[in-house]
Amino acid sequence: MLPLKVWVVILISVHCKLVQSCPGGCQCNQPRTVFCLSRKNHNFPSRVPQNTINLYLFENGISSVEESSFNGLWDLQLLDLSHNQLSSLPGGVFKSLANLSNLDLSSNQLSEISDDTFQGLGRLERLYLNGNRIRSIHPDAFKGLENLLELKLRGNLLMEPPAFSLPQLLLLDLSYNAITSIQTGVFHATNIETLRLAGLGLNEVPEELFNGLKNLHELDLSENNLDRVPSGLRDLTKLNLAGNTGISQLQTDEFSSHPALQELDLSGLSLHTLPKGLFSSCPRLRSLSLAQNPFNCVCLLGWLAEWLRVSGVNLQRSDETRCHFPPKNAGKILRQLRDFEYGCPAPTTVLVPTTMTPSTTTPLPTTTMPSPKDEPTTSLTTTTLSDHPTEEDPIPTDQFSFKDQQCPPHTCLNDGICHLDHNGEVVCECPDGFYGVYCEMGTLTTAPVSIQPSLQLQILAVTGSSIQVDLQSYSRTKKHIRGIKLTLRNLSGSDRRPLIYSLPPALSEYTVRALAPNSTYKLCLGTLGEGGIDDELCTEAQTALESPQSSAHVNHTQDGNLTLVLVPAVAAGILLSIAVASAICYAKRRNRKGHAGEDAGPLEMEGVKKGLDGKGELKKLSESPVGPQRKGVESEEPLMDPTRLGNNNDHTIGRLPHSYF
Template structure:
């Protein structure tokens, strides 16, 4: 009876679990998502299931694509071929992929895009070609891509804007090419919302450039050679985000160029050559939420005092405040602009004297009246000193010290101007140990080689979090160099794997995009010894009286059934926990992907996990690829546009 049960079970399971083998070097935990990250091979893997929807084959060393590379994949919707060594694409390569929506060819070695390269991809919505060596794009290369929403061509070797007759295009990035001028009519995409033309070497923008674009929300002209604020901005009243940063030849901000930007929410005027900002500047932007003015040689005299008061009194966020400093006069040189008080700007002061009969007010000459004022007004009283948010780190307390400078009182165990340095060998006091929930890191032992880090408290404590930087290092081994991970802000937990057994690890988390020493939260935890794992893959029976006498051939069959059944149970158990909403370890798709990030940018803040965690041991910060069906900004639902703002 037992043997029959085993054989029947094997026959029932064989067609379902044993027939659909996963290609070598790939992970197929989700039958419709195949992850072949960092697989070594010069060709696309063979034997893929015909119902595959998403195929990730980045960083594989692929050098060429053949006509049958994607044969038998009629349902494929997402194809990621980034970070390979593809130099050219023959015609009709992608023609079998009639359902393809997202195509990522970034970080390859492509030099040319022909009229036949993307033939047949009529449903394509996102095409990523950044970080190649593209010098020429044929005139009709994109003509058949009538549903295209996003096109990224930054960091190539283009000398001109490619022909773009794309009626539905919403995002275009051609930054960091070699395009010194852009002629009017170059952008035929009339519905474009986000245009990035940074780092092209532009010296000016033609005033007729955006005649057809009435829905432009984001414009990035940073790091060009502009000599003045482009007058074309006067016709872009729909802008919500504008970056002029890095145009070091701009020395003035004429008021007339900003009058019509009433919808602007984010403004970046950093790294220009301006020494003052006009006082009526703030009245132009009633919806402004954030301004970046770092890296300018500001004259911190009375005419600039309004800026600090405005930032303190309004809800506008001054970004990169540590880099926003005074250059003149000498007494203010090098000081943080947002730390200055009203009197520091050298403005006239108001004094009041009292006699026994009537009070008498003596006022020193006030500054010149504002252009919008109808009568002279005395200057406002100095505002009380306010510590900017997160001035002091690691639980430090901000207060007003000598000479009206802001200082940090550091808790035991930390030192430095901003309490940023940890002092070894100190014992924190009970008050220091009772950290608020936002500063606690909960680490759970999972096995002898993995630790689970709870990120929920940290994520919830941050209002605007691009992403999470997680680092860990082995304090017990000879190599104590930290390993850096870049994680999306949507993760509530992350399991660090491939650790050494019975070792103490220091784990730190901080905001992505900021210095390592700033706002970092750390904790230590020890992995389990090899013989004391909390979870074992197979639970053995404790009944020692049960003895099975099986011939060797039947024993092999039994072993196979046990392995398959255990795998099925594990998968079903995971699905059941996921549907029940309980915590569950991230799947290999979420853990073992090592896709290096390709460009800077905001991470999505939606509450979904991504198929792979972006992982880097160094280099620049990164963005999680947008080509994720989990994200509303990349959904494939008809009629629902992505949002970039």
């Protein structure tokens, strides 16, 4: 038995031999793995240890390989040549790698695959060819690869799917090629579990295409041109239809042939609503994406938020799942909408006449008068009509129709008439000169809309310190405006300089606060940055008179009340006169002192200097798209950051990604 020192010397020698045989610019790690990343030498590395199992050569700038490059690497099981400059592969270049199970040639410049490119790779299980320029694949290119489990051809230039017979194949990725149609029977791989056909430009997917694919569980059809959901996939657990903008409507039984679905992606479609009970045939559904759809958040969609809560389904990208219309809900996160915001009518109690026929009665024996005829009597029954009828208590179709249900206010623009069709879709009847789903578009020959002299600015509410203004009546007459300018003047005060507020056009009303009580204000609406005085819509409003505060020490008689009002008023006037006189005297004393290097400024009283420049003139008000332009006045400023719009009037409007529109 060799002594311990001898074993130590042997191990050190073996280690030194391994280190010395590692290619330049590479790292050789145990067990038998070689990493060559971003080497300065663009040739295939030499002196690779013959016992190497895993060889990583990505991002080496390698432009060619030969059969001799792999001499002696009989044990190699993983070869990564991705992100290099390979434009062609010699026939049989890998045939000496009989034990190779993983080959990655992604992100090279290969243009074709010949019949002998993969010759001798009978044990290959994973072949990745993503991100090349492959236009043609020989029909026998994959012949002999009976053990292949994964084949990835994503992002190439194929115009038709390759022909192959791979009985063990589990994953096939043909996404983002130029394959616009796939013929039935092209997939000769009955064990496929995952099929990815994204971004091919497919107009339809025939149901027969999946015949024989009994193990298909995951199907990716995103970013195609489909206008309906494929059927006949009863064992499918994951379906991705994102980006198929041709799908604009779904029927209640749309997924009845997909009972095993667990993950469903319907993002980026053209869905305006979803019928109630759409997912009732998918009891295993656990993940759902509805992002970036132009949803109409009206009564017919009100069921969705409650269903998500009760079912426990995880709504993916919920912050991107927002309302598109009506304008009052535009931009709001759909899941956060409360029931009444969908515009559903409240339960109604009606009196329904019912007819009852009394049971036949027997005349009393002692009565000789003839018994009265049995006549029906009418009574009134109280019935509550629910917004969500049950199957046990359905509402008769002649009692309500979709047309009877209320559209939320301001759904149709430009005086369009809103109603719901037989499918519950919002339909707008547009006046002459306007078109679009919501009458939002005008023809080229339509003259610009101007405000009629009879149209007046509406005041919604007035208190002692605030005025609520209706913006909708003005914004509906304007198209493509970037903002609304609200001008406010106090006609009762000595300072009549205007206060200008810049508001987003999507607001339906706005409240100006911190106003003086018992004062008359002139309010005007105009287009921000455009138009002139003729373009404005004006009105006057007077704030309420604040009631005096009562005191426990005051005798509440008529004379006492009069004194309570007059005495504080007189006292306030005296105090104000003293304050003004003191300020003037103080200013004169400062002027008389004439401190060296110090100029005496103008009278600086709060509320007087604001808005004046150094010369005592009014400053020019810029037309910034944000907020009131005189600071120091308490008001409700709309928030217009890059992610959302809103103000503390509880009108929050989120800015959506451009692709959402």
